[in-house]
Amino acid sequence: MDLLIKNATLPDGQTGMDIACGKGVIVAVERGIDAEAKKVIDAAGQLISPPFVDPHFHMDATLSLGNPRMNTSGTLLEGIALWGELKPVQSIDEIVARALRYCDLAVSMGIGAIRSHVDICDDALTGVQALLEVRNQVSHYLDLQLVAFPQDGIFRDPTAMQNLTRALDMGVDVVGGIPHFERTMQDGADSVKTLCEIAADRGLMVDMHCDESDDPLSRHVETLAYETTRLDMQGRVAGSHLTSMHSMDNYYVSKLIPLMVEAELRVIPNPLINIMLQARHDNYPKRRGQTRVPELKAAGLTIGFGSDCVMDPWYSLGKADMLDVAHMGLHVGQLSSRADMMWCFDAVTKNSAKIMGLDGYGLEVGCKANMVLLQAKDPIEAIRLRATRLKVIRAGKVICQTPPTLSALSIDGRPAQVNPADYAPKPE
Numbered sequence: 348m349d350l351l352i353k354n355a356t357l358p359d360g361q362t363g364m365d366i367a368c369g370k371g372v373i374v375a376v377e378r379g380i381d382a383e384a385k386k387v388i389d390a391a392g393q394l395i396s397p398p399f400v401d402p403h404f405h406m407d408a409t410l411s412l413g414n415p416r417m418n419t420s421g422t423l424l425e426g427i428a429l430w431g432e433l434k435p436v437q438s439i440d441e442i443v444a445r446a447l448r449y450c451d452l453a454v455s456m457g458i459g460a461i462r463s464h465v466d467i468c469d470d471a472l473t474g475v476q477a478l479l480e481v482r483n484q485v486s487h488y489l490d491l492q493l494v495a496f497p498q499d500g501i502f503r504d505p506t507a508m509q510n511l512t513r514a515l516d517m518g519v520d521v522v523g524g525i526p527h528f529e530r531t532m533q534d535g536a537d538s539v540k541t542l543c544e545i546a547a548d549r550g551l552m553v554d555m556h557c558d559e560s561d562d563p564l565s566r567h568v569e570t571l572a573y574e575t576t577r578l579d580m581q582g583r584v585a586g587s588h589l590t591s592m593h594s595m596d597n598y599y600v601s602k603l604i605p606l607m608v609e610a611e612l613r614v615i616p617n618p619l620i621n622i623m624l625q626a627r628h629d630n631y632p633k634r635r636g637q638t639r640v641p642e643l644k645a646a647g648l649t650i651g652f653g654s655d656c657v658m659d660p661w662y663s664l665g666k667a668d669m670l671d672v673a674h675m676g677l678h679v680g681q682l683s684s685r686a687d688m689m690w691c692f693d694a695v696t697k698n699s700a701k702i703m704g705l706d707g708y709g710l711e712v713g714c715k716a717n718m719v720l721l722q723a724k725d726p727i728e729a730i731r732l733r734a735t736r737l738k739v740i741r742a743g744k745v746i747c748q749t750p751p752t753l754s755a756l757s758i759d760g761r762p763a764q765v766n767p768a769d770y771a772p773k774p775e
């Protein structure tokens with residue numbers, strides 16, 4: 348046995364559980380495991396979870412804040428203009444360096460897998476070359492999945508289609524799109540059809556920025572669901588953002604959601620970015636702009652929350668904290684019942700893993716020994732505290748650790764599972 352974790356609480360509420368790992372996989376999950384192990388971790392009743400999974404990110408832009416200048420207005424439009432200034436002047440090496448720094452941060456925050464869009468509207472495919480290199484370099488500690496993303500529109504940008512084909516030939520994993528950004532509704536619908544057909548031909552998944560708009564008539568999700576079913580791609584297609592659903596007519600939504608269920612469409616809201624950027628044209632009352640998470644969840648759709656941006660032209664904040672993302676999604680979606688709050692934890696862990704199609708994800712016997720030990724007693728407390736990631740485990744080895752924090756007060760007013768001796772000065 349390589350690793351034995353003692354007395355952990357699992358996300359489903361089971362307490363006092365031991366987890367034994369060998370050869371990079373989980374070999375036993377039960378109480379009272381009594382076996383020799385090279386390393387033993389006393390979880391002291393704290394929550395252990397499979398790693399956080401970020402199903403929507405832009406790694407080609409991350410950590411570029413201030414480069415070549417700041418987004419002074421903080422708006423989406425200035426962000427797009429800024430990205431247009433940065434894209435032609437950034438080198439492969441610069442993107443690789445920033446992305447690797449972000450991956451280090453993400454791993455320290457317990458993230459084990461990221462789906463990143465990469466802009467292919469650049470004839471040099473600088474971002475694609477950089478992130479393929481990064482995917483390769485981080486593969487032993489982070490699963491990175493890349494989406495070929497035509498930021499300027501697959502039809503609207505004159506060379507986007509050939510660049511998308513080149514990117515997929517180079518090994519990008521997933522087909523992306525941005526139908527609401529094409530010139531017309533018809534072009535948007537045609538782009539969905541064309542891109543889904545490309546994915547079907549190549550046996551790839553699809554993940555489109557879809558209807559990231561407050562326009563209630565932005566209905567490309569309908570075409571996305573239709574094409575998914577027509578091409579027999581159920582469960583392999585995701586709609587990211589889907590914010591126009593917030594503003595749609597209720598009667599239309601009552602027809603739309605069953606179509607999405609039929610297509611087993613995956614849904615990826617990005618709570619931090621959606622609440623920040625949507626409804627900028629509204630007076631008061633202002634719409635929230637997040638898609639209809641409670642209704643989509645009640646219909647049985649798989650929903651994963653994404654972080655979208657960290658310190659880039661669009662969003663100056665963020666720290667690779669998927670509990671921050673869950674916290675915002677919970678508030679914006681008014682997901683405040685105990686069951687809904689527990690579900691928000693799933694939305695940044697197992698739901699997102701399912702969307703990405705990750706193999707061996709979970710805490711069952713036979714799963715990969717990838718885990719994060721949190722300074723919290725259950726998933727709700729983890730979200731409340733944005734709990735400290737005490738230990739990050741990959742393939743049965745501790746690859747990162749953070750000391751417990753005294754500010755993590757539990758409900759009885761005492762620091763949550765903190766041993767003050769941890770803070771005593773250590774002899775030299």
Ligand code: FE2
Pocket residue numbers: 403404405464556655
């Ligand atoms: Fe995005």
